[in-house]
Amino acid sequence: MLPALILLAPSPAGAGAWTQEEGHGQVILQGSAVHSGSEFGPSSDLYDSRPYDKLEATLVFEYGGSDWLTLIVAPQLLSVDLGAPAPSSYAGLGYADAGARVRIYNENNVVVSAQVVGRLPGTGNSQSAAAVGYEDPELDLRLLAGWSFPLFGKAAFLDVEAAQRLRFGDPPDEFHLDLTLGVRVAERWQVLLQSFNVISEGAGEGPYFGTSYEYYKLQLGAAYDLSAAVTLGVALVSTVFARNAPQENGVVLTGFYRF
Numbered sequence: 284m285l286p287a288l289i290l291l292a293p294s295p296a297g298a299g300a301w302t303q304e305e306g307h308g309q310v311i312l313q314g315s316a317v318h319s320g321s322e323f324g325p326s327s328d329l330y331d332s333r334p335y336d337k338l339e340a341t342l343v344f345e346y347g348g349s350d351w352l353t354l355i356v357a358p359q360l361l362s363v364d365l366g367a368p369a370p371s372s373y374a375g376l377g378y379a380d381a382g383a384r385v386r387i388y389n390e391n392n393v394v395v396s397a398q399v400v401g402r403l404p405g406t407g408n409s410q411s412a413a414a415v416g417y418e419d420p421e422l423d424l425r426l427l428a429g430w431s432f433p434l435f436g437k438a439a440f441l442d443v444e445a446a447q448r449l450r451f452g453d454p455p456d457e458f459h460l461d462l463t464l465g466v467r468v469a470e471r472w473q474v475l476l477q478s479f480n481v482i483s484e485g486a487g488e489g490p491y492f493g494t495s496y497e498y499y500k501l502q503l504g505a506a507y508d509l510s511a512a513v514t515l516g517v518a519l520v521s522t523v524f525a526r527n528a529p530q531e532n533g534v535v536l537t538g539f540y541r542f
Contacts, residue, residue, distance in 0.1 A: 300442055304347045312340070319532070322530060333367070337364075342359075357381075359380075361375065377417055382401055394430075401420070404417055406418050421450050423447075423459075429442045440465050442463040443462055445459070470508075478502075479500040479520075498525035498528040502521075504516055520535055
């Protein structure tokens with residue numbers, strides 16, 4: 284059973300390690316807007332770089348085929364604008380995700396799941412530098428663990444996700460580690476602290492992926508229950524440390540409908 288306090292989880296939005304009840308599910312609309320005007324270099328020194336703005340909108344469908352099996356579909360819209368010295372833009376389909384999460388353990392307020400998600404790019408042969416990184420299929424193999432517990436007298440949860448991201452084409456494979464701490468601070472309010480961490484497994488190919496990279500993001504947000512079925516959330520996200528990767532700052536808006 285999905286605990287009521289599990290409202291926001293690592294991006295792309297989802298229920299973390301918890302599966303949906305059989306015959307029930309949720310629809311999640313998540314939108315984000317980020318800006319970057321600087322970059323972490325090979326020694327993690329921060330310097331001014333080519334600016335860009337990115338908008339993403341992802342619609343996530345999760346449905347409980349059984350109590351232990353959740354089916355996942357998540358199409359995405361994407362808009363990227365690159366600045367000088369060579370302005371470029373892309374607007375259209377981003378990734379379309381499809382897969383499943385299987386619960387393999389559920390005892391003593393701890394749940395462990397495994398998840399497989401295929402990611403198909405919608406950019407096609409756009410010939411735009413703004414679409415780099417969104418042009419090749421991916422496969423996300425993920426192990427998830429969730430723990431519900433009291434924290435200073437408040438209901439809380441911790442979600443830990445480790446993933447092997449297989450990227451086909453020029454980009455290198457990646458290791459992902461996503462962490463979420465959520466605390467129910469009031470009857471309708473929850474605060475969340477999240478960390479999204481990516482380490483490339485070596486360098487890729489081509490002019491854009493000739494070096495390895497890593498980046499670490501922090502996200503702080505809050506969620507409010509409009510009703511038992513509807514929750515709205517807002518968060519701020521920032522790249523706090525990286526190597527050969529941009530420094531991004533942005534806002535994330537999320538709406539949940541549970542059925």
